[in-house]
Amino acid sequence: MVVLSLALTGCETKPSLQKYFVENSDNKEFLAVDISPSIINVDKVALSTEEKKALESFKKMNVLAFKTDGKNQQEFDVERSKVKEILKDPTYQELVKAGNGKDGAAIYFVGDTDHISEFVLYGCKSENGFAVARIIGDNMNPNDVMALFGLMKKGNIDMEQLKPLQQLMGSPK
Amino acid sequence: MKTIVKKIVVAIALIIMPSMVFAQSPFEKFADQDDVTSVVVNKKMFEMMSKVKMDASDKQTQVYINLLKKLDNLKVYTTSSAKPASEMKSSVTAYLKANPLEELMRVNDNGKNVKIYVKSGATSSQIKELLMYIEGGSGKGNETVLMSLTGNFDLDEISALTEKMKLPGGESLKKASQK
Numbered sequence: 001m002v003v004l005s006l007a008l009t010g011c012e013t014k015p016s017l018q019k020y021f022v023e024n025s026d027n028k029e030f031l032a033v034d035i036s037p038s039i040i041n042v043d044k045v046a047l048s049t050e051e052k053k054a055l056e057s058f059k060k061m062n063v064l065a066f067k068t069d070g071k072n073q074q075e076f077d078v079e080r081s082k083v084k085e086i087l088k089d090p091t092y093q094e095l096v097k098a099g100n101g102k103d104g105a106a107i108y109f110v111g112d113t114d115h116i117s118e119f120v121l122y123g124c125k126s127e128n129g130f131a132v133a134r135i136i137g138d139n140m141n142p143n144d145v146m147a148l149f150g151l152m153k154k155g156n157i158d159m160e161q162l163k164p165l166q167q168l169m170g171s172p173k
Numbered sequence: 174m175k176t177i178v179k180k181i182v183v184a185i186a187l188i189i190m191p192s193m194v195f196a197q198s199p200f201e202k203f204a205d206q207d208d209v210t211s212v213v214v215n216k217k218m219f220e221m222m223s224k225v226k227m228d229a230s231d232k233q234t235q236v237y238i239n240l241l242k243k244l245d246n247l248k249v250y251t252t253s254s255a256k257p258a259s260e261m262k263s264s265v266t267a268y269l270k271a272n273p274l275e276e277l278m279r280v281n282d283n284g285k286n287v288k289i290y291v292k293s294g295a296t297s298s299q300i301k302e303l304l305m306y307i308e309g310g311s312g313k314g315n316e317t318v319l320m321s322l323t324g325n326f327d328l329d330e331i332s333a334l335t336e337k338m339k340l341p342g343g344e345s346l347k348k349a350s351q352k
Contacts, residue, residue, distance in 0.1 A: 095218040101207035113220045142221040 016086040035061040039161045040151050054147035057140045065131035102126045116140040203250040209257050214247040236333040244324040251316045258317040265306045278349050287345045298328050
């Protein structure tokens with residue numbers, strides 16, 4: 001068990017996506033946003049044990065986005081296929097995928113279904129660009145994830161941290 | 174230290190990997206095609222969904238959770254343009270030739286031809302694979318749909334799925350499961 005948890009917390013040494021994020025966070029074509037658990041602005045005292053556990057299992061979220069501007073189509077194609085290639089690695093287990101050829105989205109996870117160390121969200125829209133989000137945690141399980149969503153829904157999302165993303169999407173929905 | 178961790182990670186990945194390698198589906202090629210909308214849900218997703226705490230007091234939810242544990246793969250491909258639609262038709266024909274499935278039912282639902290094929294398991298109500306093909310025409314709301322669901326489930330349970338997830342041809346499936 002010790003070995004297992006050691007291996008799972010070792011997710012940050014995962015080569016590819018981590019490396020890709022580091023390499024490109026300063027690239028001017030990319031937009032990098034790091035989100036800390038403090039985005040969920042809740043009164044910790046009022047949380048149920050379940051919610052507390054969920055919040056504790058969530059470490060951070062890193063987002064890397066490529067925005068197309070009409071001049072960087074070539075780079076877009078190159079970078080997108082790089083990301084696709086990385087995500088083909090069996091480390092990233094595909095949960096769901098949807099798309100229509102041009103646009104698409106997918107969710108991957110790292111770990112096993114009861115001990116999830118990372119979620120990877122991928123989304124691509126030909127006109128806007130593509131984005132990859134890594135939700136990094138420590139031993140998350142499906143219930144934690146649902147609890148987190150619940151907490152986010154409860155409101156009090158610290159929008160300040162999301163500002164750069166809004167800029168990418170054009171305008172918030 | 175880091176290399177040890179890396180090794181362990183690789184080892185674990187290798188253990189997990191076999192469960193991730195699915196037989197390449199003949200319909201996979203539709204996933205990245207223009208004008209084809211695709212949705213793929215994998216076993217791990219069903220597994221996770223079944224683990225989420227739900228209010229299991231009503232019977233329907235119980236059936237649903239039980240079913241989730243038995244599902245492997247759901248693939249839905251939809252198109253409303255002619256070329257991929259005809260490709261779907263030919264790959265369904267080819268697939269049925271190579272993998273004889275039993276025709277479960279054939280209905281004409283609002284001018285659409287719905288065909289459902291199954292591969293039975295140990296007993297006749299146990300299903301290993303369900304293939305649904307809806308032959309559409311041109312125009313909106315008249316899409317051609319190809320759906321493949323694999324696992325080891327009971328036909329009666331499928332209606333729980335069509336209720337919870339909005340699957341195309343849900344009505345026909347419901348009828349099929351009530352037979």
